[in-house]
Amino acid sequence: MKAFILHFIFETKSGFRKKQQLFLNYFFPLGFFLMMGAIMPQLNPLFLDDMIPAMLIFSVMASTFLGIPDPIVNDRTSGIYRGYRVNRVPSIFLISLPVLSSVIHMLIMSTVILILSPLLFGAPFPASILPILPLLLLTVFCCAGISVLIGVISTSTRAATMLSQVFFIPSMIIGGLMIPYKMLPPSVQPFALFLPSTHSMNLFKTFMYQTEASISPAVSIAVLTGTGTAALILSLIFFRWDNRKDNS
Amino acid sequence: MTDYIIRVKNLEKNYGITKAVDGVSFNIERGKLVSILGPNGAGKTTSLECMEGILRADGGSIEINGEPLGRSRRGWTDGRVGIQLQSSALPSNLTVDEAMRLFCGYRGIPARTDLLVRFGLHEKLKTQYCNLSTGQKRRLSLALAIIHNPEILFLDEPTAGLDVQSRLELHKIIGELKAGGTTVILATHDMAEAESLSDRIIILLHGRVAAEGSPVEITATGSSLSRITVQTEKQTIAGLSMQIPEVESFHHNDDYSVLFSRDIEKTISALLKTIKREDDRLIDLRIERPSLEERFVEITNGSGQIKEVVS
Known part of the structure; x- marks a missing residue:
């Protein structure tokens, strides 16, 4: 347990030490948040109502979909996992640590968004802030789980980037961040249901602002929990210590 | 046994x-x-x-x-068992101190700072892995491989x-x-x-x-010849070396006679007898066996053919 805690602390520190991680965990979401806050309310004043959940979910997606898979592929191909293996680091630790450290980074980032959104852009403060933590944890769990799986199954960083974009780009367009689920064309709505961001937005809006749910909250919770769990189980099954085919 | x-x-x-x-x-x-x-x-x-x-x-x-x-x-x-792999690495931003504490943690033992001192890494405790020299990385890797004795x-x-x-x-x-x-x-x-x-x-x-x-x-055990370098007072060996049956070749280099022999024992014995018979005096004698590298090349025979198995 002591080793796990030490490893978790190190993994979390890496999010600050590595420039790419620091950028994806903080600077990129923050820059996007400031840009959207400055532009979107002028184009669509209703955006402010959804600004806080949309930016929270965007931060999670940037940190996980863009930030997790590449380091996993790099660590595997550069022999870091081989070194871990012979020093008896369990694979389940390597699967779970990126998820847990993402929680820490997202807690920090969420606090920044929650404070700055009303102050800088006049976004409405949530009617209830208590649900934020569990909803954030659920979103991180699902997105980080998918991201770890992408890293585990990708044989190169290029493949990892492409697979990440399969989730990231559609989530940005039809995942409820820019356009509410209800306003999507009916032909697109079924596709949006496959995206974690759709369900996260549904839950954040329902529980933080007490608005009417577009999708049953129970369904959204089940989708996020089930997807995250399935992704992590598959990650454990497909986990490889290096890129060689034979690694018993 | x-x-x-x-x-x-x-x-x-x-x-x-x-x-x-x-x-x-x-x-x-x-x-x-x-x-x-x-x-x-x-x-x-x-x-x-x-x-x-x-x-x-x-x-x-x-x-x-x-x-x-x-x-x-x-x-x-x-x-x-301790293992230092040919191609392994540590995370680039992991410090020497963190690496030691982390891997000792996984072995369930206290951090072996004594090994860092022994391997000359104690002044690099806060240095990240990416900033270590190749030699320091190898020493750290070796230290981590033996933390559990x-x-x-x-x-x-x-x-x-x-x-x-x-x-x-x-x-x-x-x-x-x-x-x-x-x-x-x-x-x-x-x-x-x-x-x-x-x-x-x-x-x-x-x-x-x-x-x-x-x-x-x-x-x-190879077929490579041993090199015997001899210096004598009267340099009588120079003219008589090729009379020793075990000597394959000979050349003179400054005041030294250089013989290539397939049997060191017989050649040395013959050399000493010759020196005594000629009333000469031995000044210097050096024997060099074929190096492992020469033997390795011989075994692999340049083209990779196995020539001989020693057991």
């Missing part, structure tokens, strides 16, 4: 249709340093990784401390790419480990390293054992 800590019998490992290791057998004595040599693709790393349990053998058996290595029991899971230490090309000074430092450390009773299995391309450090040498070629023995045994 010899105390073998590792027994490898008919080890086989295939990559697709390629036989990387093809029926390799050898035993490793406790407390000895054994080098595994061979050209690229000879099966050194594959054999090592099978012994470490990283790769699963397709045939044969491996016993460590008398217990068979299998799927349920692997080398690296054994607390008595393993009985058996696998080293895969530990000095590859190091400068002379770093190489010597690492040799000193390896020598100390051996002196402390650790059995060391070293895979290397460096003949001088193998010759100076090893108790035994195993030369692999095309996945098979091409030669095995002590460095002296390996170098002595």
